[in-house]
Amino acid sequence: MNVATALQGDPGTRLERxxxxxxxxxxxxxxxxxxxxxxLSPAEAATYHQLLTxxxxxxxxxxxxxxxxxxxxxxxxxPAVLIPRPETEGLVAWAxxxxxPDNLLPVLDLGTGSGAIAIALHVxxxxxxxxxxxxxxxxxxxxxANAARWxxxxxxxxxxxxxxxxxxxxxxxxxxLILANPPYVAxxxxxxxxxxxxxxxxxxxxxxxxxxxxxxxxxxxxxxxxHPGGALLLEHGYDQGAAxxxxxxxxxxxxxxTRPDLAGTDRLTGGSLYPLPPEQD
Ligand code: GLN
Numbered sequence: 001m002n003v004a005t006a007l008q009g010d011p012g013t014r015l016e017r018x019x020x021x022x023x024x025x026x027x028x029x030x031x032x033x034x035x036x037x038x039x040l041s042p043a044e045a046a047t048y049h050q051l052l053t054x055x056x057x058x059x060x061x062x063x064x065x066x067x068x069x070x071x072x073x074x075x076x077x078x079p080a081v082l083i084p085r086p087e088t089e090g091l092v093a094w095a096x097x098x099x100x101p102d103n104l105l106p107v108l109d110l111g112t113g114s115g116a117i118a119i120a121l122h123v124x125x126x127x128x129x130x131x132x133x134x135x136x137x138x139x140x141x142x143x144x145a146n147a148a149r150w151x152x153x154x155x156x157x158x159x160x161x162x163x164x165x166x167x168x169x170x171x172x173x174x175x176x177l178i179l180a181n182p183p184y185v186a187x188x189x190x191x192x193x194x195x196x197x198x199x200x201x202x203x204x205x206x207x208x209x210x211x212x213x214x215x216x217x218x219x220x221x222x223x224x225x226x227h228p229g230g231a232l233l234l235e236h237g238y239d240q241g242a243a244x245x246x247x248x249x250x251x252x253x254x255x256x257x258t259r260p261d262l263a264g265t266d267r268l269t270g271g272s273l274y275p276l277p278p279e280q281d
Pocket of ligand 1: 082197
């Protein structure tokens, strides 16, 4: 089999075939494009077929390739972590609005997974002090490796990684901004049987019968880990905006607001612990 025949087939899945062929041959797009007659070695052909078979069985392309783009950065991903979503880029964008270069509050990223949020912030604001926690040791190892790759090029404090179930191992530490994309899918949600979700860690997706358990526990505990004026920004499900706002209010937050994702559905809710001081000119 040569490159041209390996890529033949349904135009709708051609991009995926090309990416899997790149992985199987350890070559890039330009190399493949310029060598349509290149004959795959038996080992390359076998790897390519295995990857195609696994993809046909539904395995996410990001896990097969072992990488995914988030906020313009390439991150390694494994089945130990959620595949970073574009919705979560909205959380980073919201955080960056608050973390102006002259207002670099210490940040906490809860449930960092691949490290996506923490690393994106680090790249955008290298001088930020960022702590990232995850309860899963394999997730934390991956996040550390991802961070090492990007940190090498930047001047600034390295991201501090802590193995912790939410705030549990953070003692009395306080932060200026807490961010999380926690699990928020309801157990029993039919979407769990579809697409990439079938292969992602349940612990990163599901949180109780309504999907609110993790959101609730983070919102309730956050005030003890925020400086006065500090803020909490969370990603949540499309139908959880009202429930989140009520939880923020019950925990004493002010300036509570919900923002939509690019699809126009509620996705992010945030609030400040106390009213922020008036903006100065
Ligand atoms: N956004 C993901 C989904 O519904 C869920 C991610 C999460 O639970 N944090 O596909």
